[in-house]
Amino acid sequence: MNRLVAGAVALGALGAVSAQAADLNYAPRGYTLNQPLNAYSWAGPYLGGTLGYAWGEVGNNPTKPSGITGGIEAGYNWQTGPWVFGVEGDINLTGANDTFAPWKFSNPWFGTLRGRAGYAFSNILFYGTGGLAFGELRGETFGLSESHSTVGWTLGAGTEFGLAQNWTAKIEYLYVDLDSSNFVVTGAKNDYRFGVVRAGINFHF
Template sequence: MLRIRTFSLAAAALALGAVPALAADLSYNPSPLVTAPTGFTWTGPYLGAILGYGWSDFDVRNNLAPATPTAEGGKIGVYGGYNYDLGNNVVLGVEGDLNIDNVRGNYGFDGSVKQNWDGTLRGRAGYSFGRVMAYGTGGGAVSGATVSKGGYETDNTHWGWTLGAGVEAAVTDHVTARLEYQYADFGEQFYQTGPLTGQNVDLNTSTIRAGVGYKF
C-alpha cells in the first residue's frame, strides 16, 4: 500500500511539473501592429482656377495734364505650383498664374484705360494648422494694358512686382480652396496720346480672388 501511495505522489508531481512547459508551448504571440496611415501633407504639385475682381490705378505722369484714371472689373485665370511641407507647420512653395482681365475705366472726356491680362511668378511661405494654411507670397509680375486718348490707342506690356497674402484649406486630400489678396506695381510705360505727344503711365493694381485647386 505504501508503494502505491508513493507512486501516486510521484506521478502527480511529474504532471504538475509538465504544466508550465505545456503552457509555454501554447503561449500566444501577437501579430505586429498595423502602421496607421500618414496624415495629410501639403507636399506636391497642384493646379487650379481663379475668379477675382481688381482695381487698377493708371497714374499719368504728364506735367501739362497729370491724372490718375481708375479702372475696375473681373478677372479669370489659372494657377499652378508646387508645395513642400517642411514639418513643424512650415510650408514653402513656388507658384505661377495667368489671368484674362476686363478691368476698365474712363480717362478724361475722350479717353479710356484697360488692363487686358496679367501674370505672376511667386514664392510662397505658409504656416499650416493641419488642413488650413495661412501664407504670404511675392515675386515678379507682368501685365498688358491699353490707353486710348485723342483718337490714339496704344497697347503696352508692364513689368513689375507683387506681394500678397491668403488662406487655403484642404477640403479633401486632393481638393483645395483659397481666398487671396494681391497688390502689384507693374511699373511705367510710354503711351502715345497724339500725333507728336505721349504720356508715361504707371500701373498698379489691387486684386481679391478666390481659387479652387487639385493637389496631385
C-alpha cells in the same frame, strides 16, 4: 476543420479592413518631410483656377480701371513640419477698364510668378507671397489705341483650406505694380497699380 477555415477567413477579412482604415488616416500625398503619417500634407504639385475682382489706378492719368478677373494657376509645395514653402505662377484675363474725359485705360491681362511661405494648422494654411508680375496696359483716345506690356512686382497674403484628399480652396489678396511706359496717346509715362481679391480652387496631384 470547418471552424478553423472560417476563423482564418474572418481574420483575413479583419486584417484587410484594418489596413484600409489605416490608409484613410495617412496624408493624401507622400512628399512631406518630418510629418506624422496621419497629418494633412500640402506638399507636391497642383493645378487650379481663380476668379476675383481687380481695382487700381493709372499713373499720371485720372482713370481708375477695375473689373472682374479670372485665370489659371500652377505650383509646387514643399513641407517640413507645419512650415510650407512653394512656388506658384498664374496667368489671368481681366475686364478692368475705366474712361475719364477722352482717355480710356484697360488691363486686358496680367500674370505673376511668386514664392510662397506659410504655416499650416493641419488642413488650414496661412501664407504670404511675393515675386514678379507682368501684364498689359492699353490706352485709347479719339479713336487711337496704344498698348504696352511691362513687368513689375507683387506682394500678397492668403489662406488655403484642404477640402478633401486632393482638393483645396483659397482666398487671396495681391497688390500688383506694373512698370511705367511712355504713351504717345497721353504724352506721359503711365503705369498701373492695382489690388486683386480672388478665390481659387486647386487639385493636388
